[in-house]
Amino acid sequence: MDIDLVDQDFYWQHGAPHDQLAWLRANAPVYWHKGDEERGWPGFWAVTKHADVVHISRRSDLFSSSRKLALFNEMPEDQRALQRMMMLNQDPPEHTRRRSLVNRGFTPRMIGALEQHIRDICHQLVDEAKGRESVDFVRDFAAPLPLYVICELLGAPVEDRDKLFNWSNQMIGAEDPDYAADPTEGQNAAMEVYAYANMLAAERRRQPREDIATKLILPDSAGETLTEEEFDLFVLLLVVAGNETTRNAASGGMLAFFENPGQWRRLVADRSLAPTAADEIVRWVSPVNLFRRTATTDTTIRGQEVKEDDKIVVFYSSANRDEDVFADPYTFDIGRDPNPQIGFGGGGAHFCLGNHLAKLELRVLFEVLAERLPNLAQAGPARRLRSNFINGIKELPVTIS
Template structure:
């Protein structure tokens, strides 16, 4: 369902009493049936209280400017893991909360983030660009022609996992472990990927044990340019608690995996759903950077980020109490027609394509923005060199999550 279409899901969204609307249902996102609910909230209750949810009551912030106001006010709206962290679920599904710099407030957030920031410096991106291009070319050259295959597995997962292995200097032949750990860390037990909290804890424990070994190797060796070495040697992080190290590992795995991976898949789907835009891109490859930004907005690979109010606050006429859960729905802000012209349309040559909220604002704005954009730009440059058309030949299977907005599978075929 495209944004705002009055299909059955749209009719239900408009008919549901406001106080009964609960947009944080993974099934809505898996069915791509969430759009009309957010349209309703933006129109009728842009700061909306949901009194009943499996993880407790929460406020929804659905308009672009309101999301920005919350995202840039970390004094009142905290990310601290001890208060619940950055997802609506908080630490549910984990035996113990993970600490990571995205779920910290200043000053600790700032010094830990600074420890890993050099890996996405302009100088380092220039070094990585030819590696990304070489791998993208090899991956695309190995794709079957004239037969259906899963784009998510063969391209989106493979290329992002190769990049992650490089960033961590992780054993390349074992790189798919990173994909699995990323998926497990955000999965809801009992919905296909993992069965129980205990299984989730065990698999993440294996991840932490692996990365503890890497830490011990790197901390006793001269500093290098990979993420583990940066954390092991930076003054702000080399003495951090093991639980913080493990949390930062998960943050960097998920941040380096889900956003780029699901935008690569989303770009194929969006261009297929909008063949006029696909033709526009083929006719004018210089539109690739603009197309990448538009796809990041259109896809919104992480649907929300959560904060916790640290004090009673009046916000847009609503009384938010200290301790309340406040959810910023990036997926809704990116469809706000008060800020973005024709927001439900996919337009690759928008006048201001980087006007989107997919990576957040303020101190928590995604540290890897430029790397994600670079990977997507290079991948599409290499695609257009090789293929006139990549056709989606079946329905995508979407992730069962109200946090990760992505795809498990996307069947495609390249014409012979």
């Protein structure tokens, strides 16, 4: 079988290359994937089995997020130096310190307190959609929900959500013709987010509030706080990760319901299935397709010798369809339990900070949709994002009966 796991045009047209990933799990679970000089990246180890993705995720000492960063694309060392200030691209102990500070804003109590607010937002989105002639699930439901919540977390004006939406699209959609005319647009969007974060921090220092921004810029009991640059990069991460994962899980989940109408009827008949449905949506969609690690020493993965500084890429879309872990992995089953999906990471230092928040948003959104729009139907083809990183849907037309 011809293997190309990073062809963005394939993801754009079809989604994740599940046939190739299934073949690799069965025949070469730690596979040396040839590089492409023209596209600017070297060969790498493609890791496709659930157990191996978990192992790599939990061993930051062997598999670094910092040495050559966590994203797939290569970049020069001077750019890496700046990116290493972001939690995503750090290893312990630096990552441990930063995460302990940021955790203050993501306690279970703080996330739980948002549930009624999230429910109100979902009802508002339904009310607004009912007044429109044409409804797009991404634009009218999946995208605004996490943006409203991010505004709430940061204490930012709700009117700013469109700015956050556009900035996120330009950064994530750098390879998609709908979002970025040239690569500098993504860089410019990142600079806009930095400036926005600076303004937000200055306001919170003048007028502290009960929001995550205030908690992060004021010293904790030990006097620790985020520096200005650390705060700016955290806001950047929140705008992208906190928006894209929920947004694409929600839109991919709705498409899965359209393709499996029996599962939608199950949820409409029994909304208590919403919690397990949220987990199954994350497994099925795997909103983040891959992350990169770099070997810190000579080691082995599933008996395969890996050299220091080798590039390693873990594929969550594959791990979440692993036949050794999931019964009937190609069946979308909203009652699946247990469901050890790793759509938010395989544990370890980089397990998604917003995991509980994202699942809360998904659970409440689909509870409200099943209650108020039981006859929701697809009205046109889904249009996918041109990206091998984010399993994204840009457009999903629907009709509201």
